[in-house]
Amino acid sequence: MCLSIPSKIESIDKDNIAIVDTMGVKRKVSLDLIDEPVEVGDFVLIHVGFAMNKIDKESALDSLEIYKEIVEKMEEEDRKLQEREKDG
DSSP states (O other), X not given: OOOOOOEEEEEEOTTSEEEEEETXXXXXXXXXXXXXXXXXXXXXXXXXXXXXXXXXXXXXXXXXXXXXXXXXXXXXXXXXXXXHHHHO
């Protein structure tokens, strides 16, 4: 199973490489496989270093909110587990 987290395009260079922000993590991705025009500020889904498709901003922000909630719940569970281990 693959999860693709929406990533916001921050810049695009002359070689069709974009810098994207994925929940605060910046990385380079190729835009060579995407079949529609994209520009700075657009959201894309990426897979193994390639932007695969563009998604609308509303869907991207909704997805990012869900991912943030998941991360928060996982961190909370992690804290609880560490406390139980610490207590013996």
